[in-house]
Amino acid sequence: MKISARNALPGTIVAIKKGATTAHVTLDVAGIKITASITNEAVDDLGLVVGGTATAIVKASDVLIAVA
Template structure:
């Protein structure tokens, strides 16, 4: 897999939570968990399940932080 995004982190799927149309995929990246929201079709097409080895690819123009 070759893509232009530079922020690629290898991890392991710990859980897939499917909803009506969207799934939350939880990925362990060295003790920290990153959650991605993708379509159920994408989960099925990629064959994602707990234990799958994946890459988390982060491509964002903004990172926001808020406080109370």
């Protein structure tokens, strides 16, 4: 698969929490946890399972940081 995004972070799936329609999929990327919200249907279509591998692809025009 070719993709234009340059922020492709391969990791291991450590958690999948399905809700009514949306799932939170957490990857361990070199010791850092990254969570994505995707549809339950996408989890099933992609065959995602805890312990499997996947790549987090980050494509954003802004990254914001805030402090209290």
